[in-house]
Amino acid sequence: MERLRIRVALTAAAVALGALAGCTGSNADSSAAGQAAAGSGPGAQNGYAEIAKLPDWSGVWEPVARPGRGGPPPEPPKVTPAYAAQYAAYQEKNRTTPGINFISNVANCVPPGLPGSMLQPYPIEFLFSPGRVTILIETYSLVRRIYTDGSPLPENPDPTYQGTSVGHWEGDTLVVETIGILPETSPLSGINGHSDKLRITERIRLVEPDVLEIVTTREDPEVFVEPYTTTARYQRHRDWKMMEYICAQNNRDSVDEHGNPGINIERKPGE
Amino acid sequence: MNVQMLMRAALVCLVTVLASAPGAAHHSTAMFEWGKEMTLEGVVDKYEWTQPHTFIWLNVTGKNGKAEQWAFEGMSPSWLGRRGWNSRTLKQGDALKIVYYPLRDGRKGGFYVRVILPDGRKLEAMPQRSS
Numbered sequence A: 001m002e003r004l005r006i007r008v009a010l011t012a013a014a015v016a017l018g019a020l021a022g023c024t025g026s027n028a029d030s031s032a033a034g035q036a037a038a039g040s041g042p043g044a045q046n047g048y049a050e051i052a053k054l055p056d057w058s059g060v061w062e063p064v065a066r067p068g069r070g071g072p073p074p075e076p077p078k079v080t081p082a083y084a085a086q087y088a089a090y091q092e093k094n095r096t097t098p099g100i101n102f103i104s105n106v107a108n109c110v111p112p113g114l115p116g117s118m119l120q121p122y123p124i125e126f127l128f129s130p131g132r133v134t135i136l137i138e139t140y141s142l143v144r145r146i147y148t149d150g151s152p153l154p155e156n157p158d159p160t161y162q163g164t165s166v167g168h169w170e171g172d173t174l175v176v177e178t179i180g181i182l183p184e185t186s187p188l189s190g191i192n193g194h195s196d197k198l199r200i201t202e203r204i205r206l207v208e209p210d211v212l213e214i215v216t217t218r219e220d221p222e223v224f225v226e227p228y229t230t231t232a233r234y235q236r237h238r239d240w241k242m243m244e245y246i247c248a249q250n251n252r253d254s255v256d257e258h259g260n261p262g263i264n265i266e267r268k269p270g271e
Numbered sequence B: 001m002n003v004q005m006l007m008r009a010a011l012v013c014l015v016t017v018l019a020s021a022p023g024a025a026h027h028s029t030a031m032f033e034w035g036k037e038m039t040l041e042g043v044v045d046k047y048e049w050t051q052p053h054t055f056i057w058l059n060v061t062g063k064n065g066k067a068e069q070w071a072f073e074g075m076s077p078s079w080l081g082r083r084g085w086n087s088r089t090l091k092q093g094d095a096l097k098i099v100y101y102p103l104r105d106g107r108k109g110g111f112y113v114r115v116i117l118p119d120g121r122k123l124e125a126m127p128q129r130s131s
Helices: A002-032 A042-051 A081-096 B003-020
Strands: A060-065 A124-129 A132-137 A142-147 A164-170 A173-179 A199-208 A211-219 A228-237 A253-255 A261-263 B038-048 B055-061 B067-073 B095-102 B109-116 B122-124
Touching: B038 B067
Parallel strands: A142 A164, B067 B109
Antiparallel strands: A060 A124, A060 A228, A124 A132, A132 A142, A164 A173, A173 A199, A199 A211, A211 A228, A253 A261, B038 B055, B038 B095, B055 B067, B095 B109, B109 B122
């Protein structure tokens, strides 16, 4: 009787192992097919104990110094001839009315892609979970999922606004690599569009107990002659809460294809 | 609070002000005469606490006694909500003075900078200009 019970248990264990192996196999297949792994890599097994070793990035982070705003303007990028004209035109406009000459589609509520999404005026927040860092961006209610479980970047991810990201920790610095960003997004204020080769590298770390620094490098040989790096800083507010931001709620602003802004102040009856 | 902490707080405050100018979040401000303050008195018809911008719809008595409706776009709940404003700060029927940057095209509207209540209280609605 006892022997039978053990045999049943062993059989059950074998079936379970087989199922697990099959499961792992199918994961590997979908990964090969270009899917980003979802927190199932080696890092995830260490689970929440690993998270306790990470730096404390809790709280809500307000951008206080973005490129060209809140500090000396960064060195201008070296732009390829294909993008030089539109960038020069933007610089000229910016000389007379700095900081307000958006030419991207965000006024029409089309959200910014990376890295513009990280340089919006409203706060961001970080969530750590096993094998994963999630960045919540208040402006346009965007989410970035950064896999830190050791999975590699897929070779040809389908393009999205925030791209496909993996990250790893170098001490207390999170290094994030992102590819697969939609080519109609803006890699830098004043440049609309880029190639499918755009690659963003971010180095994120605390530089003071409540000041977070993000150093962002843009690489795209069709836009930038050499990699272009900017630095942004964020101030921690432990007492702030993130807010909802639904751009379609009441957007009366617009921008046309030439960058001309508009505002609709007509009210429909009953509005 | 020691001197160092005070200095740091002052620096953060300064950086915040610089970073926030000129203010509007997701679009160009070129349709407004940005920086030219105008004042108008009226009664709130509707206060919209909405993203990406708040709006004050104001009933105003025009020069010839005719009723006019004015539209004022403002900062977002994301900005105002962290500086003392909320969805109940203004309501229909409130009489107030509004300080605004006018639309360039002459339509009845602008971007609201601050609101002055009948008791004299000023509600700042934008980052203070640093230049």
